[in-house]
Amino acid sequence: MSARQQKPTVDLKRLIRTIPDYPKSGIMFRDITTLLLDPQGLRAAVDGLMLPFAKMAIDLIAGIEARGFILGGAVAHELGKGFVPVRKKGKLPHKTIGQEYQLEYGVDAVEIHADAIAPGQRVLLIDDLIATGGTAEAAIELVRRSGGELVAAAFIIDLPDLGGSERLKARGVAVHTLISFGGH
Secondary structure, three states: OOHHHHOOOOOHHHHOEEEEOOOOOOOEEEEOHHHHHOHHHHHHHHHHHHHHHOOOOOOEEEEEOOHHHHHHHHHHHHHOOEEEEEEEOOOOOOOEEEEEEEEOOEEEEEEEEOOOOOOOOEEEEEEEEEOOOHHHHHHHHHHHHOOOEEEEEEEEEEOHHHOHHHHHHHOOOOEEEEEEOOOO
8 A cells, every 4th residue: 555545644733833923913823834844744735735636627736925836836746737836926037917915904916927827727726824815816816817717726724714715715716725723
């Protein structure tokens, strides 16, 4: 039996470091770098993000900067698919399309290359965490504006109290998460 078939039980929550009051007072930052350090934890996270979609027709994996690059790249590799980086504005070297989204105190934007997703391609979006859903929603809009079809959005962590998963579901997006943490 291969390592992938053996399904060891891994407590992903235990592998995630919580940093209080970062980046500002009242926020409980969920740091996955400690999960990434653990070989079994990393494997369990990648498998958890990938396996529900292994038999689905998917053409591309899109990963949101920066931790979505790590996870999305691993999922793309495992599925044998291409990878589309969703980057912060101004970071991609070729012609881009961008999408703004609201922050608590302002506006930010993400971009993809204009030629990254062909019309009709089926895309799985990956990131480490869904909080308010603003960044994910902007990435989904980029996929759709490119003519791509979003299959689902998958995250290791859901912060349900912030409403991001529900926000995406209200837009018709299938959302897959591995664990959740209450609060902010």
